[in-house]
Amino acid sequence: MIELNFSNMMEEVIGVKGISERRLENLRDKIESAYKQIVQRKWKELEFLDLPFRDTAQIKKIAAEVRDDSDNFLILGIGGSALGPGAILEALSPLHNLQKSPKVFIYDNVDPRTLKQILELTDLKKTTVNIISKSGSTAETAAAFMILWDEMKKVLGDDAAKRFIATTDPYSGSLRRIAMENKMRTLPINEGIVGRFSVLSPVGLLLCEVIGFDSDELLRGARDIHEKCLIHELWQNPAVMFSALLYLMESEEKRNINVMIPYSDSLKLLSGWFCQLWAESLGKLGMGMTPYPSVGTTDQHSQLQLWMEGPEDKVIVFIRIDDYGADITIPASFPDIEGMSYLSGHKLSELIKAEEESTELAIAKTERPSMTIQVPAIDTYHLGQLFHFFEFATTYTGFLMGINPFNQPGVEEGKNFTYGMMGKKGFASRKSEVETARQKKVCWKI
Amino acid sequence: MIELNFSNMMEEVIGVKGISERRLENLRDKIESAYKQIVQRKWKELEFLDLPFRDTAQIKKIAAEVRDDSDNFLILGIGGSALGPGAILEALSPLHNLQKSPKVFIYDNVDPRTLKQILELTDLKKTTVNIISKSGSTAETAAAFMILWDEMKKVLGDDAAKRFIATTDPYSGSLRRIAMENKMRTLPINEGIVGRFSVLSPVGLLLCEVIGFDSDELLRGARDIHEKCLIHELWQNPAVMFSALLYLMESEEKRNINVMIPYSDSLKLLSGWFCQLWAESLGKLGMGMTPYPSVGTTDQHSQLQLWMEGPEDKVIVFIRIDDYGADITIPASFPDIEGMSYLSGHKLSELIKAEEESTELAIAKTERPSMTIQVPAIDTYHLGQLFHFFEFATTYTGFLMGINPFNQPGVEEGKNFTYGMMGKKGFASRKSEVETARQKKVCWKI
Numbered sequence: 069m070i071e072l073n074f075s076n077m078m079e080e081v082i083g084v085k086g087i088s089e090r091r092l093e094n095l096r097d098k099i100e101s102a103y104k105q106i107v108q109r110k111w112k113e114l115e116f117l118d119l120p121f122r123d124t125a126q127i128k129k130i131a132a133e134v135r136d137d138s139d140n141f142l143i144l145g146i147g148g149s150a151l152g153p154g155a156i157l158e159a160l161s162p163l164h165n166l167q168k169s170p171k172v173f174i175y176d177n178v179d180p181r182t183l184k185q186i187l188e189l190t191d192l193k194k195t196t197v198n199i200i201s202k203s204g205s206t207a208e209t210a211a212a213f214m215i216l217w218d219e220m221k222k223v224l225g226d227d228a229a230k231r232f233i234a235t236t237d238p239y240s241g242s243l244r245r246i247a248m249e250n251k252m253r254t255l256p257i258n259e260g261i262v263g264r265f266s267v268l269s270p271v272g273l274l275l276c277e278v279i280g281f282d283s284d285e286l287l288r289g290a291r292d293i294h295e296k297c298l299i300h301e302l303w304q305n306p307a308v309m310f311s312a313l314l315y316l317m318e319s320e321e322k323r324n325i326n327v328m329i330p331y332s333d334s335l336k337l338l339s340g341w342f343c344q345l346w347a348e349s350l351g352k353l354g355m356g357m358t359p360y361p362s363v364g365t366t367d368q369h370s371q372l373q374l375w376m377e378g379p380e381d382k383v384i385v386f387i388r389i390d391d392y393g394a395d396i397t398i399p400a401s402f403p404d405i406e407g408m409s410y411l412s413g414h415k416l417s418e419l420i421k422a423e424e425e426s427t428e429l430a431i432a433k434t435e436r437p438s439m440t441i442q443v444p445a446i447d448t449y450h451l452g453q454l455f456h457f458f459e460f461a462t463t464y465t466g467f468l469m470g471i472n473p474f475n476q477p478g479v480e481e482g483k484n485f486t487y488g489m490m491g492k493k494g495f496a497s498r499k500s501e502v503e504t505a506r507q508k509k510v511c512w513k514i
Numbered sequence: 515m516i517e518l519n520f521s522n523m524m525e526e527v528i529g530v531k532g533i534s535e536r537r538l539e540n541l542r543d544k545i546e547s548a549y550k551q552i553v554q555r556k557w558k559e560l561e562f563l564d565l566p567f568r569d570t571a572q573i574k575k576i577a578a579e580v581r582d583d584s585d586n587f588l589i590l591g592i593g594g595s596a597l598g599p600g601a602i603l604e605a606l607s608p609l610h611n612l613q614k615s616p617k618v619f620i621y622d623n624v625d626p627r628t629l630k631q632i633l634e635l636t637d638l639k640k641t642t643v644n645i646i647s648k649s650g651s652t653a654e655t656a657a658a659f660m661i662l663w664d665e666m667k668k669v670l671g672d673d674a675a676k677r678f679i680a681t682t683d684p685y686s687g688s689l690r691r692i693a694m695e696n697k698m699r700t701l702p703i704n705e706g707i708v709g710r711f712s713v714l715s716p717v718g719l720l721l722c723e724v725i726g727f728d729s730d731e732l733l734r735g736a737r738d739i740h741e742k743c744l745i746h747e748l749w750q751n752p753a754v755m756f757s758a759l760l761y762l763m764e765s766e767e768k769r770n771i772n773v774m775i776p777y778s779d780s781l782k783l784l785s786g787w788f789c790q791l792w793a794e795s796l797g798k799l800g801m802g803m804t805p806y807p808s809v810g811t812t813d814q815h816s817q818l819q820l821w822m823e824g825p826e827d828k829v830i831v832f833i834r835i836d837d838y839g840a841d842i843t844i845p846a847s848f849p850d851i852e853g854m855s856y857l858s859g860h861k862l863s864e865l866i867k868a869e870e871e872s873t874e875l876a877i878a879k880t881e882r883p884s885m886t887i888q889v890p891a892i893d894t895y896h897l898g899q900l901f902h903f904f905e906f907a908t909t910y911t912g913f914l915m916g917i918n919p920f921n922q923p924g925v926e927e928g929k930n931f932t933y934g935m936m937g938k939k940g941f942a943s944r945k946s947e948v949e950t951a952r953q954k955k956v957c958w959k960i
Binding site: 076211405406425486 | 517518519520521522523524527592593594596597608609611612613617622623624625626627628629630631632634635649650651652653654656657659660661663664667688691692709742749750751752755770771777778779780786789790793794796797798799800801802804806807809810811812814815816817818819820821822823824825826827828838839840841842844845846847848851852853854856857858860861862863864865866868869871872873875876877878879888892922923924925927928929930931932933934935936937938939947948951952954955956957958959960
């Protein structure tokens with residue numbers, strides 16, 4: 069089971085910049101209200117809580133077909149539809165495309181250079197395309213889908229649809245309609261599932277199975293932590309404690325940046341996934357914390373200086389790994405060189421763990437706050453725990469802040485301008501607004 | 515030539531949250547002092563300014579040998595020694611390892627899982643290892659080097675040294691000593707070159723040549739913008755303007771986060787490179803801004819909500835690309851589906867540019883500030899301009915802040931604890947400090 073160590077958040081350990089037990093106790097009413105909203109299921113978007121308990125048979129069946137007949141598995145999706153699968157891929161099968169089949173490509177942009185390269189690298193006859201979009205109308209995913217559909221038609225004619233899997237709303241939306249009309253395989257994203265909370269739905273599970281990992285293990289991990297995140301007592305519930313501490317650090321201490329630093333290359337994209345979850349869920353009404361994606365030890369040589377001596381605006385969340393599943397002993401290659409020989413005989417895992425602990429302590433000595441999530445191993449089971457834990461924690465935090473963590477009203481404006489420029493019906497006025505703004509822009513450049 | 519458009523930073527365009535011309539004019543004395551420190555070369559670390567004017571013959575010669583006899587090129591380095599080469603690789607040759615030779619691996623961590631995989635994937639007899647470390651004593655790089663040296667010895671015996679290139683201080687340090695004793699090929703990092711300002715030194719140039727790109731073009735781009743960044747007039751110097759605006763936004767408007775969002779998958783690591791440069795150079799004495807690595811359009815579905823409606827603590831820096839060097843027209847795949855058909859006939863490049871402009875405008879409408887760096891194309895020449903521009907801008911900003919942008923005193927403490935735990939001579943007391951801290955930590959966990 070993953071564990072939360074919050075010693076270095078506490079006044080008792082790091083001094084006055086820390087949080088006292090009393091301040092946590094003072095939050096009890098807000099915590100109670102947050103807890104109730106979850107337990108009483110006051111929002112339909114809390115359906116993500118049920119995902120660990122769903123059946124995976126249909127996903128396993130489709131994944132087996134993909135593994136059987138595909139050299140490439142291409143995901144078209146953006147935001148939660150890409151970050152969840154990406155985090156799973158990187159954590160469970162790092163450097164995947166250099167050694168395993170099917171190769172996996174996740175196209176989560178409309179960069180023409182990237183798509184052109186993917187098309188050059190993949191034989192479409194041996195490629196399965198998984199379009200992931202609840203509505204089907206996300207512009208980026210729609211554009212990529214239209215291109216892939218056309219290319220596949222050129223190669224396979226009427227058989228094109230057999231190489232697509234649509235992960236989408238089970239009842240409505242344009243992708244559902246296209247999938248039905250063309251008899252594509254489909255997997256459901258229920259109405260109550262918000263994109264950034266969808267990793268334990270078919271959005272993430274299909275990829276997990278396609279790369280040869282048991283999605284039931286992801287869910288088993290999530291189920292085991294599920295109960296812990298519902299314990300009705302602050303001091304025993306890691307999700308509530310995580311939320312309460314970061315909430316207090318932001319609202320009372322003005323620490324508006326939360327760094328997420330796993331000490332593992334394979335968890336870089338888990339940071340990215342978390343950052344979307346945290347930013348998009350909590351950044352509204354002038355509130356919110358900025359989640360910062362990082363990786364250790366690497367960023368000790370990039371960001372640590374700023375964390376140690378920059379402004380007092382951060383809380384650092386370490387992810388510490390117990391077992392890396394691989395190890396190498398540092399040999400006595402240069403016994404005469406004092407600046408190196410002390411490393412001989414130690415394992416790489418010792419070194420990376422020592423660096424993690426050293427960085428924690430160095431930060432604590434400046435009296436700046438940090439937390440540590442201890443992860444026994446980077447495997448399917450614990451990855452499921454991390455996902456579900458962070459989803460719980462984000463939800464609790466949103467409710468502590470008194471906001472709706474499930475919407476994202478702030479992104480509509482930009483979409484509307486794009487619709488205008490792309491000539492979508494009903495958005496002509498937005499196009500002229502863009503043109504007016506362009507005039508203003510020309511005066512100020514070098 | 516790259517261009518800076520700062521309209522959306524200005525009061526005249528976005529209103530009171532913007533900067534007025536007068537406030538910029540008020541900064542003249544500080545700017546003059548910063549300018550003088552650069553022009554008069556008051557710091558030895560300003561040597562990076564000379565890099566675009568250096569000869570590349572030796573680098574080209576070594577790179578030709580690598581291309582000739584290697585299937586793999588493995589860089590061992592961390593921080594600036596890895597981020598510069600990484601940014602070049604991703605920008606110039608995306609998805610490199612799936613299509614080109616030699617394959618490139620950049621090991622910038624001590625994650626045992628990653629190194630184990632790299633060793634499994636590479637035939638050492640056909641691998642060149644480039645160790646990049648000015649001193650040679652960086653623990654992470656030293657550990658990796660010791661392992662690779664030992665492995666290579668097992669395979670090649672006395673010929674092992676022939677497969678190494680040491681990029682290091684030309685006169686001193688443990689890596690220099692080992693290289694000399696073993697007759698390794700070497701390339702210099704002069705004493706005046708700080709890691710994060712080293713990308714246009716052999717640190718980045720060798721990789722550039724190894725993957726088949728002309729490093730002289732990188733330098734030519736840098737030289738062309740060099741003159742512009744030395745113009746003695748705020749309104750004509752993009753580096754000074756960039757610095758002055760972000761400095762004012764931080765010091766007077768409390769905007770402590772600078773988001774860097776290139777609209778290109780290939781420039782993701784350029785963001786990462788910039789983030790190290792900005793964070794480590796400026797984060798000291800309680801000051802500094804947090805640089806945030808992002809990518810468009812992807813992060814519109816991840817971070818944009820927070821930028822639009824979260825706290826007023828950010829400045830967004832867009833990087834807009836004119837020519838992606840590749841394009842795809844979106845076909846009329848589903849003419850009956852209104853949510854998709856408006857995209858038909860447009861090019862992907864139109865869509866990504868429209869999204870960039872839309873996001874700029876949406877943010878400007880909330881009166882929040884942003885800037886845009888316009889890049890004609892993602893090629894060697896313009897990449898050189900971006901690197902040199904950001905190095906100039908970081909230096910100007912450091913001098914405006916009145917700090918030393920070239921040191922990183924805050925990272926020593928953590929290193930010392932690691933030395934203690936690894937048993938380095940003279941650090942025993944640090945080890946006991948770690949053990950005492952561990953006791954304190956056990957009480958607060960769930």
